[in-house]
Amino acid sequence: MPRNRGKRALPLAIRHPGARAVFDRLLERADVALMNFRPGLAEQLGLDAPTLTRRFKRLVVGSVTGFGTEGPEASFAAMDPVVQARTGLMAANGRLNEGRPTSGDPVVADYMCAMSLAFGVSAALLRRERTGVGGSVDVSLMQAAMTLANNQLIRSEDEDAPRHERILGELAGLRRAGAGYAEQAAIMTSARTAPMLKIYLRTYDTADAPIAIACGSHSLRRKFLTVLDIEDSLLDKPESEGDRDHYDQLKGEVEAIIRAKPSTHWIARLNEAGIPVSPVKFPVELFDDPQANANGMFHRLRHPDAGDFTVLSPPVALDGDGFRSREPTAPFASETRTILRELDFMDAEIDEFIATEVTRENALESRSTL
Known part of the structure; x- marks a missing residue:
């Protein structure tokens, strides 16, 4: 509900040989393809950026990884709280639960990563307008979280580096001695x-x-x-x-x-x-906040099954028809035939896709598409 408004869904069994024809039709018409596969899967499926940009010259491929595309942790799985811990953002934010560091409820690394991806894709599309060629955009949760901790991640190599070396030595000693997190955090310097x-x-x-x-x-x-x-x-x-x-x-x-x-x-x-x-303020106080409402920061949305919801509007205002609040996504798999027809598949071909389980048109059927 809060993240998928305005999207359209076409379920595909991506490992099925018959899905390739659908992928190709989608990619031939697409400006942008966004990938968020687990490490290595895009390459297995032939949906990685190098492969796609060779085949579709104007396509912009955006890829998200947990820890970047290179290095010893490139293949590791990642989610927001783990990345916050890995990058020092969790420690920098200073939130504790029973004496241990913890992330807040907002998945800030996820959101920053998405905004970084949107910025990169927009830049790639502008470049394509000038050159006629697409390209690839890579972002990682790790880099996004580090960007949020920007003030803590700058140092003078002449003045700060020796002090950091001393702190790291003290930290290693505390950890060997089994010191608690609060004692470890007490030796850290602040950017303020x-x-x-x-x-x-x-x-x-x-x-x-x-x-x-x-x-x-x-x-x-x-x-x-x-x-x-x-x-x-x-x-x-x-x-x-x-x-x-x-x-x-x-x-x-x-x-x-x-x-x-x-x-x-x-x-x-x-x-x-x-x-x-x-x-x-607590978040619950914002729904009827006069400042938020004066600037249209909320949008009333009617879901066909769940009723009325108040949700956030797009965070960017653009004149004309840009960045309008969107309605709920249609029920999953309910637009299968409509989308495939828009891709110029004939009804007989669509029937074959459904019969061979390349796709489905019944949201109640549950099976993995991977």
Whole structure:
């Protein structure tokens, strides 16, 4: 329901020799073919990018892998939580469950990978308009997750690398000693400085609900201090290791001030000063959110069997008829004959495909298409 709106489905037994004729008709007319097979399967089936782009010169083939196409882990299976763990994104996000690192409910690596694929395919289509030739686009869940952790994945080889080597040595020792995750995480450095972590880029408890503030520039930090009517004597000085005690003390003062009044007070005051601020919302609060609804961020969808649903609209607005919200996908296998006729197969050929189990037109029949 949330991901497949507007798609059409044609079930195919992809290992069946008779499926090749259908594949060829589809690919002859397609602009883009997207592949998400388990490692090695596309090559076995002759549906890998090199094979397809040789046969169909204008075709753009988009492929998704877990860990990239090369290297010792290229053949490993992957899903979002595993990739978040593998790339450091899970640790960077800092979410814990019973003292262990865990991913959040949104499958952020999956989503980032899909957006990367869409960007790459769009670029390949633009190139094709200029050259007349398609090509292949490769993305991986691993690279997508690393992109989300971009701020943590940059280092100075002169200054940071020696410190990282020391940290890795300490980490190895802790793991040999059986130390818990919290103890291991405590030795890690942060991409954010002490003033940002403790004061200027964080969440605060108010008298009724938490708020998030983001003072990403010096001028915003100055405005924040003005709203709270306090001073940061180190604001205009270079940061040093000795600043931690100062910011620990200032942290307690700021927390006490903000906790004394409700969230609406601080949101009004900080917005008036031009400081980015928001209440911390739960997803369930967004369905009737006036800001979301004013910008058409939700769409009411009627499913023929399940009833009415409120779902997200496309995240990109394009003038004209672009990026319209789509209706539910038709029941699986219900469009088999329609799609095959659009591919110029005769009814007798379609009957043969169904009789030989190349495809089916009954959604209730259950058997693997692999």
